[in-house]
Amino acid sequence: MQSFVAQLAQRIRGGMAPVVIGLDPRLDALPQRVQPDAAPAARILAFYQAVLPRLVAHAPAVKPNIAFFECFGADGYRAYEQTCALARSLGLLVVGDIKRGDIGSTAAAYAQGHFALADAVTLHPYLGGDSVEPFLGPCRPDRGGKGVFVLVRTSNPGARDFQDLRIDGEPLCEVVARAVTRWNAALPQSDGYGPVGAVVGATWPQELARLRTLLPHSWLLLPGVGAQGGKVADLAAAFDGHGLGALVNQSRGVMQAFAPDATDWLDRIEHAAQTFAAECRAVAQAKSPSQPKP
Amino acid sequence: MQSFVAQLAQRIRGGMAPVVIGLDPRLDALPQRVQPDAAPAARILAFYQAVLPRLVAHAPAVKPNIAFFECFGADGYRAYEQTCALARSLGLLVVGDIKRGDIGSTAAAYAQGHFALADAVTLHPYLGGDSVEPFLGPCRPDRGGKGVFVLVRTSNPGARDFQDLRIDGEPLCEVVARAVTRWNAALPQSDGYGPVGAVVGATWPQELARLRTLLPHSWLLLPGVGAQGGKVADLAAAFDGHGLGALVNQSRGVMQAFAPDATDWLDRIEHAAQTFAAECRAVAQAKSPSQPKP
Numbered sequence: 001m002q003s004f005v006a007q008l009a010q011r012i013r014g015g016m017a018p019v020v021i022g023l024d025p026r027l028d029a030l031p032q033r034v035q036p037d038a039a040p041a042a043r044i045l046a047f048y049q050a051v052l053p054r055l056v057a058h059a060p061a062v063k064p065n066i067a068f069f070e071c072f073g074a075d076g077y078r079a080y081e082q083t084c085a086l087a088r089s090l091g092l093l094v095v096g097d098i099k100r101g102d103i104g105s106t107a108a109a110y111a112q113g114h115f116a117l118a119d120a121v122t123l124h125p126y127l128g129g130d131s132v133e134p135f136l137g138p139c140r141p142d143r144g145g146k147g148v149f150v151l152v153r154t155s156n157p158g159a160r161d162f163q164d165l166r167i168d169g170e171p172l173c174e175v176v177a178r179a180v181t182r183w184n185a186a187l188p189q190s191d192g193y194g195p196v197g198a199v200v201g202a203t204w205p206q207e208l209a210r211l212r213t214l215l216p217h218s219w220l221l222l223p224g225v226g227a228q229g230g231k232v233a234d235l236a237a238a239f240d241g242h243g244l245g246a247l248v249n250q251s252r253g254v255m256q257a258f259a260p261d262a263t264d265w266l267d268r269i270e271h272a273a274q275t276f277a278a279e280c281r282a283v284a285q286a287k288s289p290s291q292p293k294p
Numbered sequence: 295m296q297s298f299v300a301q302l303a304q305r306i307r308g309g310m311a312p313v314v315i316g317l318d319p320r321l322d323a324l325p326q327r328v329q330p331d332a333a334p335a336a337r338i339l340a341f342y343q344a345v346l347p348r349l350v351a352h353a354p355a356v357k358p359n360i361a362f363f364e365c366f367g368a369d370g371y372r373a374y375e376q377t378c379a380l381a382r383s384l385g386l387l388v389v390g391d392i393k394r395g396d397i398g399s400t401a402a403a404y405a406q407g408h409f410a411l412a413d414a415v416t417l418h419p420y421l422g423g424d425s426v427e428p429f430l431g432p433c434r435p436d437r438g439g440k441g442v443f444v445l446v447r448t449s450n451p452g453a454r455d456f457q458d459l460r461i462d463g464e465p466l467c468e469v470v471a472r473a474v475t476r477w478n479a480a481l482p483q484s485d486g487y488g489p490v491g492a493v494v495g496a497t498w499p500q501e502l503a504r505l506r507t508l509l510p511h512s513w514l515l516l517p518g519v520g521a522q523g524g525k526v527a528d529l530a531a532a533f534d535g536h537g538l539g540a541l542v543n544q545s546r547g548v549m550q551a552f553a554p555d556a557t558d559w560l561d562r563i564e565h566a567a568q569t570f571a572a573e574c575r576a577v578a579q580a581k582s583p584s585q586p587k588p
Binding site: 024065067068070071072073074075076077078081099100101102103104106107109110112113116117124125126127128129130131133151154155156157158159160161162163165166167168172175176179228 | 394403470
């Protein structure tokens with residue numbers, strides 16, 4: 001079985017767009033026609049059962065954000081598990097947006113639980129290397145081939161509060177980026193990329209080139225396009241000369257691309273995914289449109 | 295209904311020790327006699343159904359770490375909900391050790407879900423003020439009276455990696471402490487303390503006095519005693535002159551204070567809790583043993 005990063009590269013080389021579709025279920029944004037009388041978790045699962053097959057042709061991966069599932073308690077948590085399982089059964093890679101981070105022994109419990117559900121997960125850096133370490137063993141191709149994306153530069157305005165603080169003239173987020181590169185260096189690469197990636201908000205395009213340089217072998221997960229104000233056209237610096245190295249995330253712009261009472265909501269979501277994919281593919285390949293892929 | 299911080303102060307003034315017992319269920323550390331043939335989540339719940347009534351006389355609060363529940367999936371998540379509900383029904387305050395942290399709209403979903411279960415929760419600071427903000431409204435006494443503990447100085451060795459980085463000569467964890475104090479300043483206090491507390495590892499006693507000064511109106515949650523090497527005797531600086539202001543956590547040292555095949559495991563846990571409580575009470579009151587409480 002190929003690792004997460006190997007599968008990602010293979011799919012994008014094969015023509016898929018470098019995108020990931022965020023799954024952030026909000027009850028007030030589900031189509032009215034999807035099981036209106038069912039419990040929240042059942043409605044959410046029914047929505048994804050209908051939608052996920054429509055995404056397979058347009059995106060290599062989905063990114064369920066567990067917050068929007070676990071706010072419905074254990075039933076919501078089960079819907080998260082079922083959504084992950086459904087996506088993987090359809091051939092979609094799953095990035096579990098869990099943003100966990102705890103001391104070593106606790107991190108090991110998180111790694112065990114979440115890598116059973118997802119191909120990759122997002123992690124907080126604040127607790128340092130030993131909080132990330134338990135996730136790295138399962139990233140080895142012979143031990144699961146999983147992936148992680150460490151929060152480096154987040155997409156929200158509050159990212160400035162601590163991530164901009166200067167340490168010997170360098171912002172904290174760049175120091176974290178260097179740590180990600182160190183953690184990544186100890187692990188095997190595929191297509192030039194190791195399994196330790198980084199979250200870099202698409203809302204800070206002026207910082208992309210610098211972070212790309214500091215993270216030469218990391219996949220970048222770029223959230224913040226659409227509702228948060230990030231623009232795909234500003235993200236070219238995130239990609240390498242082969243259109244690899246970054247995944248642009250869109251959540252609301254695709255999964256809420258319909259009026260609540262629309263009858264054609266599935267078609268509208270698929271159309272939005274297709275449009276978004278085409279836009280990202282064009283930007284990713286802008287650097288070297290005529291270069292043959294190695 | 296009194297706020298979390300008001301209840302905490304009231305109980306400790308009333309003679310309870312300033313302690314919180316960590317609930318980190320590990321299957322290999324459960325008594326062999328507790329439903330050995332049941333599923334993990336059922337074993338965990340049965341364990342706490344037996345143990346929690348024994349803790350009520352010795353601790354004002356418990357701190358379930360959700361990692362050790364959610365590693366068993368949705369069933370484990372339900373056991374977390376049930377453990378929180380059971381503890382609260384027994385009169386224990388519940389600090390949900392969830393260590394969440396996400397952008398504003400997502401943080402709102404976490405706040406909604408987790409404040410329905412716990413009286414207070416732990417939070418990551420890396421995403422800045424707007425990631426903490428959705429948790430602060432429910433901290434107002436008239437909107438739920440909840441509490442939060444922001445990770446400032448964690449108990450693990452890797453805490454050094456980023457939390458020690460110097461910003462204009464001051465370590466990052468102190469900059470975060472100042473931010474906690476700012477967030478706290480906008481909210482009503484009870485007994486001199488607001489609802490925005492801080493996690494400060496008991497493994498760094500030499501830093502306690504300084505962080506106490508930077509966090510004058512915050513309850514400090516002090517994990518790391520026992521298995522991680524922290525010593526209760528070193529924590530006096532965390533308390534104010536009335537024995538308030540800090541909660542010492544112990545998890546394994548109390549909840550694993552028995553041999554797996556012991557028949558008297560309940561008595562041993564209660565004895566360990568009682569001993570731990572007495573030790574913490576003595577240290578908390580060492581500063582002003584004869585001062586009358588205001």
